[in-house]
Amino acid sequence: MHNDPFSQFKAAQREGWALFVPLEAYTTPAAASLVNFARVQRGEQLLDVGCGTGVVAVTAARAGAQVKALDLSPVLLERARWNAGTAGIAIEFAEGDVEELPYPDASFDVVLSQYGHMFAPRPEIAVAEMLRVLRPGGRIAFSTWPPELFIGRMFNLVGQYLPPPAGVPPVSLWGDPNVVRERLADKVADLAFEREAMYVPALSPQHVRESFEATAAPVVKLVQSLKDEPDRLARFRAELEALIAAFTQGNLVRQQYLMTCATKLSV
Ligand SMILES: C[S@@+](CC[C@H](N)C(=O)[O-])C[C@H]1O[C@@H](n2cnc3c(N)ncnc32)[C@H](O)[C@@H]1O
Structure with missing residues (x-):
């Protein structure tokens, strides 16, 4: 880098995403939706x-694609x-950055990202990188979190306590179809959107908060940064629990994510 x-x-x-493994239980069903x-x-x-x-990579490979994943x-x-x-x-995995993909131009028929590229700062x-490695006529598709629903609002709440560096837009903008349309602009055709539900078991708002504090990088980082500020930490926790409660019904946090798919134009 x-x-x-x-x-x-x-x-x-x-560093922060290293604790994500337990959350693959929730992203596994979503992977099948994105591949479809x-x-x-x-x-x-x-x-x-x-x-x-690798939940999307494995799902796509099981559907018969030749898969690389980064x-x-x-x-x-x-x-x-x-x-x-x-x-x-067999999947070829690589450690790397979506802002600097280690693949030649036009080397893929399909480029996917499930709640992944949205965390790149630019x-x-x-x-540009995802479209560079995609062949003309190939498909780009991704899943992202709408800003007005649970996860998007959780990321926005985290941003109020721990703003991203200057020049890094809120990640939840990737869940707004108008922003996606602008970002893909004139480089794609056949832009299509669909929303899908994801439910997270919730024995209590506190259980869900604890689970995000232990697994989701933005929350992990924020809680670490507030370790010497107990009042602010308590305020954040209360706000997060209220948000969780607002989206919980019948011991499930009910939320939706946005899927986008488009075809790369020839020039
Ligand atoms: C919410 S997890 C999603 C993981 C997986 N796609 C899934 O659906 O289970 C976000 C992932 O994006 C990765 N990530 C964040 N910024 C990245 C970047 N600049 N380049 C490549 N990967 C990145 C993180 O390491 C993490 O694995």
Whole structure:
């Protein structure tokens, strides 16, 4: 990684996401939805960026695609290799950054990202890289969190306590179809959106908060940063629990995510 102003931010992401493994239980069903939404075909060359523990990569490979997958976190890649091995499939994993993909131009038929590329600090660079490695006529598809629903609001709440570095837009903007349309702009055609539900078991708001504090990088980082500020930490926890309660019904946090799919234009 270069010594640009965003390197420190990415180093923190690399560190923070290391605890994500338990959350693959929730992203596994979503992976099947994204692979279907992107109409992945047998034999296609496919890249999963921000692959985490490889749930999209494994799902796409089981559907017959030839898969490569990349993530910042070596800890998650270790789990991803185990997941692929357990399923008995070959996937080429790489440690790397979506803002600097180590693949030639036009080398994939499909580029996917499930709640992954949205964490890159410079959306325009992440998009440019994902489209660079995609062949003209290939499909880009990703899942992201809408700003007005639970996870998007949780990220916005975290941002109020621990703002991102200057120049890094809120990650939840990736869940707004108007922003996605602007970011993909005139480089794609056939832009399509769909929302899908994801439910998280909630014995109590406190259980869900504890679970995010132990697994979700932005929350992990915030709680670490507030360790010497007990009043602010208590205020954050109360606000997060209220947010969780607002989206909970029948011991489930009910939320939706946004899927986007588009075709890369020839020029
Ligand atoms: C919410 S997790 C999603 C993981 C996986 N796609 C899934 O659905 O289970 C976000 C992932 O994005 C990765 N990530 C964050 N910033 C990244 C970057 N700049 N380049 C590559 N991966 C990144 C993290 O390491 C983490 O694995």
